[in-house]
Amino acid sequence: MDEAAPARSRPYHHGDLRRAVLAAAAEAIEESGPAALSLRELARRAGVSHAAPAHHFGDKAGLLTALAEEGFDLLAGTLAQARERTGSLLETGLAYVRFATTHPAHFEVMFHPDLYHPDDPAVVAARARATAELQSAIGTLPDPPTGRRARVTGLAAWSIAHGFATLWQSGAIPPDAGTDPTELGRAVLRRLIDRD
Amino acid sequence: MDEAAPARSRPYHHGDLRRAVLAAAAEAIEESGPAALSLRELARRAGVSHAAPAHHFGDKAGLLTALAEEGFDLLAGTLAQARERTGSLLETGLAYVRFATTHPAHFEVMFHPDLYHPDDPAVVAARARATAELQSAIGTLPDPPTGRRARVTGLAAWSIAHGFATLWQSGAIPPDAGTDPTELGRAVLRRLIDRD
DNA sequence: TGTACATCAGTGAACGCGCGTTCACTGATGTAC
DNA sequence: TGTACATCAGTGAACGCGCGTTCACTGATGTAC
16 A cells, blocks of 8 residues: 655645545444544544544534445445346345445445434435435336335335345354355345245 | 432432443433443433443443343344244244334344454353244244255345344335334235235 | 736644543442351 | 441542544645736
């Protein structure tokens, strides 16, 4: 993680401190959870003075709001891509699981609205995009349901994918059940979707 | 919340401080999440000096270990009762959902092992009891599976119940989907269990 | 192409605060005789 | 029934620490002319 030009001293302007702090936050949360997070620690990780992060995010909740927004955006993109590429609800559900395992900090924060400003317009919009994406994946089923039935089906798919991802992330699933979350997740989700 | 005998000053010995601190912790976590928890605040809530809680639990992780143990014990009891009374996997799953909504603080802590000492023997035993209870509920199915098939079925039921409970708790489910978690949960779980 | 100036990102010293931890103590309870 | 003593729950003063926040500042960048 050394600088490309080690002789040159740190420039006064970071260049992209906002992104750097967000990345540092995700890293720190992966290591010790959101409870231990402090703006001063993120400043240290980003190599800037301790007051710099507040310049961009105001306070911790502001920072986590930005992280949640980024997470919902990434998730919406991931789900859209999976649906377009495979046209399969099962595979879209697995993309959800994979998102949770590859972005554990974002995932953790996104679903703990007491950590951030859940009514922030940007995060509301990003969340709506992800939810719509998930719901529209129901349309890929062979005989797609409509109305209330469609909503319950969507909620069931969301629940099983979310539950499996959460349990996996928390280490609650005994390791002898499997070592690859996608593989085990496929077996689990198949109990609900594309049964044979 | 006044004392029964308000004239009498607080006795030197609390009498049941351990339970009082655990209850105060659950209350505080419901209000502001585990991140904001402090032993001094719990002492204030329990009406004792700030150093008293440490006397019983050592530190915050010790306290949350006790809370997780209590949670897994309560959950195991709830699941056992539901299974014995109804003999139904669906109803046992709904008991899981109901546990999460009635004990949100316990539920939150139990599945965040980075908050406590997950290898503590008491908590390991309590967790094993709850897991075994859940798995044995699979045996109530009309044509109960065995071996790996049984484990995947159990994991699927656990995932959908856990996912629904988690999403409900976090407020992620839009309120127009339903106002009673048991009712909506029944519709959702029925997509996996006891389909008609 | 050059100069002046506005804007803004980041600095660093200072502050007050709530926290966990320590420790000698005090008051209550239970048990031995 | 009474006394002595051990045990243990809870006290309260003291401490050092990392935190968020404030604020006058400095250095870099971009734009107007």
